[in-house]
Amino acid sequence: MNDTRAGITEDTLTVGLDMGDVYTQVCVLDESGGVIEESRVSTTPKAFRQRFRAMPRARLVLEAGTHSPWASRLLKDLGHEVIVANPRMLRFIYGNDSKNDKADAAYLARVGRLDPGLLHPLAHRSEEGLAHRALLRSREALVGSRARLIVHARSLVKPFGARLPRCSTDAFATKVLDHVPEALRPALEPVISIISALSVQIRELDQKIEALARDTYPETALLSQVPGVGHLTALAFVLTVEDPTRFRRARSMGSYLGLRPRQDESGTMKPQLPITKASDRMLRHLLVECSQRMLTTRAADTDLRRWGLKLAERGGKAGRKRAAVAVARKLSVLLLRLWATGEVYEPLRNAKKRGELLPNPS
Numbered sequence: 001m002n003d004t005r006a007g008i009t010e011d012t013l014t015v016g017l018d019m020g021d022v023y024t025q026v027c028v029l030d031e032s033g034g035v036i037e038e039s040r041v042s043t044t045p046k047a048f049r050q051r052f053r054a055m056p057r058a059r060l061v062l063e064a065g066t067h068s069p070w071a072s073r074l075l076k077d078l079g080h081e082v083i084v085a086n087p088r089m090l091r092f093i094y095g096n097d098s099k100n101d102k103a104d105a106a107y108l109a110r111v112g113r114l115d116p117g118l119l120h121p122l123a124h125r126s127e128e129g130l131a132h133r134a135l136l137r138s139r140e141a142l143v144g145s146r147a148r149l150i151v152h153a154r155s156l157v158k159p160f161g162a163r164l165p166r167c168s169t170d171a172f173a174t175k176v177l178d179h180v181p182e183a184l185r186p187a188l189e190p191v192i193s194i195i196s197a198l199s200v201q202i203r204e205l206d207q208k209i210e211a212l213a214r215d216t217y218p219e220t221a222l223l224s225q226v227p228g229v230g231h232l233t234a235l236a237f238v239l240t241v242e243d244p245t246r247f248r249r250a251r252s253m254g255s256y257l258g259l260r261p262r263q264d265e266s267g268t269m270k271p272q273l274p275i276t277k278a279s280d281r282m283l284r285h286l287l288v289e290c291s292q293r294m295l296t297t298r299a300a301d302t303d304l305r306r307w308g309l310k311l312a313e314r315g316g317k318a319g320r321k322r323a324a325v326a327v328a329r330k331l332s333v334l335l336l337r338l339w340a341t342g343e344v345y346e347p348l349r350n351a352k353k354r355g356e357l358l359p360n361p362s
Contacts, residue, residue, distance in 0.1 A: 012030060012031040012056075012058075013028055013029065013030065013031075013055070013056060013058035013059070014028075014029045014058065014059045014061065014109050014110075014112055014113035015027065015028050015029075015055075015058050015059065015060045015061065015109060016029075016061050016062075016104075016105040016106055016107065016108030016109030016110070016112065017060060017061065017062040017071070017105060017108065018062075018063070018101045018102075018104040018105040018108065019043055019062055019063065019065060019067045019068065019071065020043060020101065021043060021066075021067075022042070022043060023040045023041065023042060023043060023101075024040060024041050024042070024043045024048075025038075025039075025040050025101035025102055025104065025105040026038065026039045026040060026041060026051075026105060027102065027105035027106045027108070027109045028058075028109070029109045029110065029113055033110065033113060035106065038102055038105075038106075040101075043067055043071075045070060045074055048071060048074055048075070049074060049078070052075060052078055052080065053078055055080075057079050057080060057081070058080055058081070059080070059081045059082075059083065059112055059113070059116075060075050060080050060081065060082050060083070061083045061085060061108040061109060061111070061112030061116070061119065062082070062083075062084060062085065062108065063084070063085045063087055063108065064084050064085065064086060064087055064122050064124075065087070068084055068124065069124045069125070069127075069130060072084050072124050073124070073127070083112050083116050083119060083121045084121055084122045084123070084124060085108060085111075085112075085119035085120070085121065085122070086119060086120040086121070086122050088120075088278060125239070125242060129239055129242065132212060132216070132235075132239055133236075133239050133240075135205060135208060135209055135212065136209065136232070136235065136236055136239070136282065137282070138205060139202060139205045139206070139209065139232075140282055142198050142201055142202050142205070143202060145198060146169065146195055146198040146199065146202070147169070149191055149194060149195050149198075150169065150172055150195060152191065153176070153188055153191055153192065153195070156184060156187065156188060157179075157180060157181060157184060157188075160181045160183065160184060162179065162180070162181050163179070164176040164179050164180070165179055169199070170199055170203075172192075172195055172199075173192050173193075173195045173196035173199060174196070176192065177189070177192055180192075206232070209231060209232055209235060210231045212235065213231040213234060213235040213238075214231070217235060217238050217239075219238055219339055220234035220235050220237075220238055221234075222338045222339055222342060222343075222345075223237055223238070223335045223338060223339060225338065225344070225345035226290075226302075226304075226331070226334065226335065226338070226345055227294070227299065227300035227302060227347065228290045228291075228293045228294045228299060228300070229290050229331075229335070232286065233283075233286040233287065233289075233290055234335075236280075236282060236283045236286050237283060237287075237332075237335055237339075238339070240280045240283045241253075241336065241339075244336055244339040244340040245340065247336065250333045250336045250337050250340070251333055253329075253332040253333050253335075253336050254329035254330075254332060254333065255276070255278070256278070256279055257278070257279050257280065257283060257284050257287070257329075257332055258276045258277040258278035258279050258281075258284055259276075259284060259287070259325060259328055259329040259332065260276060260329065284328070287328040287331055287332055288324055288325060288328045290328065290331060291308065291323075291324045291325070291327035291328040291331055292324045294308060294327060294331075295308050295309060295312065295320065295323065295324060295327065300347065301347065301348065302347040302348065303347065303348055303349060303350040303351055304327060304330055304331060304334065305327075306351065307327070307330070308323045308324070308326065308327040309323070311323040311326055311327075
């Protein structure tokens with residue numbers, strides 16, 4: 001495909017797209033890096049199709065965001081090379097004193113033209129995968145809303161000298177109403193009613209998620225072999241990773257999920273820093289919750305639990321918290337290996353090899 005009027009041929013164009021909710025700023029560079037067009041287009045599938053369908057095959061660079069999944073799929077279908085930049089690698093844009101849409105689009109185009117690897121390109125999930133992840137996201141939003149309302153209710157009664165009884169989150173709406181001071185009933189009855197409705201919706205979503213994992217993603221059964229890992233975490237893991245062979249080394253999972261400590265070493269200085277918290281926040285939280293359950297007194301005896309408890313013992317005041325993160329990191333590697341190999345999980349495989357079959361440590 002050639003554009004003889006402009007003297008432009010295939011693969012000579014690099015296009016930076018700074019996507020906003022209403023408009024997308026476009027910056028087009030020629031083969032030598034000169035700006036040949038700066039314009040904007042409506043951020044809609046129809047406008048994108050009309051604008052880029054007639055363009056010769058080009059390299060299009062956009063930042064990962066709300067609109068990038070559909071935009072990247074559409075542009076690839078039109079025959080373009082699409083690079084979705086990792087937002088964490090674009091600190092120049094966020095720190096630029098002269099930040100504007102034109103400058104951002106130009107920056108994306110120039111970096112994409114010279115060395116796309118600097119953008120740490122991302123691969124968006126399929127449309128079906130995004131739809132299935134939406135179930136998990138909606139559940140997460142509902143659980144968060146319910147938790148905030150429960151905190152609100154508990155804090156509201158304290159100035160009246162009252163306390164709401166301890167109970168499970170699911171039972172909150174049915175057990176606390178009788179303990180609400182009469183003066184607060186007009187304020188709290190609507191809140192408690194919403195909490196009850198949220199609990200019903202969450203249970204319904206749990207059933208849908210369990211059915212989805214069982215019927216559409218049978219590989220989640222391999223992950224659920226590990227004590228403490230339920231269908232929710234297993235499905236989140238499968239939908240986030242998508243392909244168990246995408247990692248050259250299983251240990252890369254910790255870095256991918258932001259569970260490894262940040263590094264800022266200089267000479268002999270090696271400070272202990274928090275984890276990077278890169279990538280998917282929801283899956284990282286689910287894995288940490290699983291590891292926290294593994295470290296409780298009543299948890300099943302496994303190699304991973306024994307290792308985590310030993311780590312917690314020598315960690316001081318924050319030892320258990322750091323141990324939970326470390327166990328979550330090892331758990332992510334274990335889940336990837338189980339998925340990739342299809343092996344049957346052996347809870348005390350390492351202990352058997354070392355002859356350490358001891359009673360469950362507490």
